Amino acid sequence: MPAVRNVLVVGGGAAGAAAAILLAEGGVSVDLVDAKPDVSALGSGITLQGNALRVLRELGVWDQVKAEGYEFDTLGLRAPDPAGTLIAELTDIRTGGPDLPATLGMYRPTLAKILIDRAGAAGAKVRFGTRPTALTQDGDVTFDDGSTGRYDLVIGADGLRSWTRRAVGIDGEPQPVGMGIWRTFTRRPESVTRTDLFYGGPAYIAGYCPTGADSIYAYLVEDVQDRSGLSPDEKLATMRQLAGAYHGPWDEIRDSLTDPATVNYTAFESHVLDGPWHRGRVVVIGDAAHSCPPTLAQGAAQALEDASVLAELLLREDAVTGELWSEFTGRRLPRAREVVEASLQLTRWLLAHERGDVPGLMGRIAHLVASPA
Known part of the structure; x- marks a missing residue:
């Protein structure tokens, strides 16, 4: 029988929903709570590489994701010149295996809804607009509606500002990287059939990713600035x-940017919890445990891998032991750390205007994540 009978998952993002799906399917009673009022997610698009798609297939949602997203197998590098000249076309490694595309882009809120609906169908009890207000390392929880619960395990998948991480005294807050990103979601030009990256010019990176038959996610990375005082119209004009x-x-993309509601700005941050990610009957995964700038598009993939490995161990073993946690840490920490460090190396090269071996670094990480976590 599984190592746990009942589990609380805090946070309904990729990591939390994935853990809820796998555990509920394995016969565990799962409560999933999220402070947001509904499943809608901040953001525009998301880039999912093959190792993320491998976990999505494990979750039973690959067919839906494939239908909603846009898949491709190459990466373009372009010059910031008047023609947007294509410098190179790189064939990406299919890190999820030969029967999955190298990369798929999709609308982030659509992915969030697919995963939450799947969690509910698997048997997880999902409550939005609910958050814990007290938590012990023994798994005792009080919620903001006054209800309480005692769980064999609490999984904190509640993001960068993880309440769970702080509640159980795990040190390791995300730190600024020095860059900020403008993001938008708009109409896809017919010429955009994959991600292209422009390095140089007034932005460190100007890129886009097709997210569906008619849509793309486009972004511009700059030196981080306080953009909080800008009105929506000013944000649109600035982008x-x-x-x-x-x-x-980009000429056609820029002309399509007319709706201020599609533009958002975020500062890059990064961290890795160096050591066990659990305290007693509480564990943190996903962005609560590690985060990186999206220069390698591995954030969601690493979060999904956390959930997959954790669920595998909990369903395989018959008790939560030190050996279980040692295996979890051993399989996840070195891999997440290497991905985060590589993402940071790319930002350091860009900030220093240094010509680093970007294709070589990307290739090294692709080979790393091609092996299942």
């Missing part, structure tokens, strides 16, 4: 102005 230096498909 359009920065995008003016980029051409090729």
